[in-house]
Amino acid sequence: MLTLQFIPYKEIQSLSSEKRISKILNIVKNDKIVLLQGRLFPEEETTLIERTMEQISRSKFKGVEICTVMPNTNQTLIDKIRNSIASALLGNRDGVTIIGPASIVKEIKRDPDKILLFTKEAKKRRRR
């Protein structure tokens, strides 16, 4: 059974980058898939990779699979400027980020508006 845990952006908005990442990784390490509203800042994504690597070397944890899907909307220039200022100040709430444990999630593909999530069990089942 797969467990998906939704995290609304407001739940991480006031947290520091380290606390956001720690919150996400703690859920993922409990074999749950995180559905995060919006996306992390690019620097937070690399910090997430760094913390993941540190934890792989310390435990049986094998890492994460991540996928960010952004809405493909045709925005006007003014909307784009407004959204980029809002994103820089408040964080990016558009789209969704999926983060799952690599021991369960084999691969996540964009297609481009839908997400294909391949779990290890599903692959095995198909092979039989």
Place this chain on the structure above:
Amino acid sequence: MIKVISDFIKRIFFQIFQDRSALKIGLYGPPNSGKSTLANKICKDWIGEEMSKVSNIPHETREIKIKEKITVKHKNKELTFNLVDTPGLATKIDYEDFVKKGMKAAQAKKRAKEATRGVIESIKWMDSMDAILVVLDATENPYSQVNITLIGNLVARKIPLVVVANKIDMKKAKIKKVEAAFPQYDVVGISALKGHNMEELYESIFKLIRER
């Protein structure tokens, strides 16, 4: 622990004692995209020797490698830089994947541990680069999160980049797909192994440095 300290000292030493006039061009990308093969090709072309070991097993490069003072000549122009070959970026590392490639468990576990440190080092070195060649395997899906995270970070850190779609000599290579994935960047299709299209890559490196 000793390895972590030695990597830290290496990075600090490089940042303090490097020739500040020398540009640093980094090769970044996912594992097995051909970064070390490209590093070797550039070094072979201009200094006549290779710099990195290559293999079909992912994470062959597990520590930062630097070749100093490579002078590239192209159309009556010269460019001298330090080339930095980095371990492949990944979000997961499982020693069992190395076992499947024929390694013994103990050797595979050691490689996995070193590979995790390599990923961390690659990220830590990113800020000290003047320009980065993002080396992707043109036979693979370019929309992977590692590629997107890497390019997003370079943009956020204001580090100029060229996307290098490697392995174009292979039938499965889809350079158009790479171009479609990153339309706002200069994408150069090459085969580092066969030496295809290297002139265009050198041209792009000159352009990248000029526009920096």
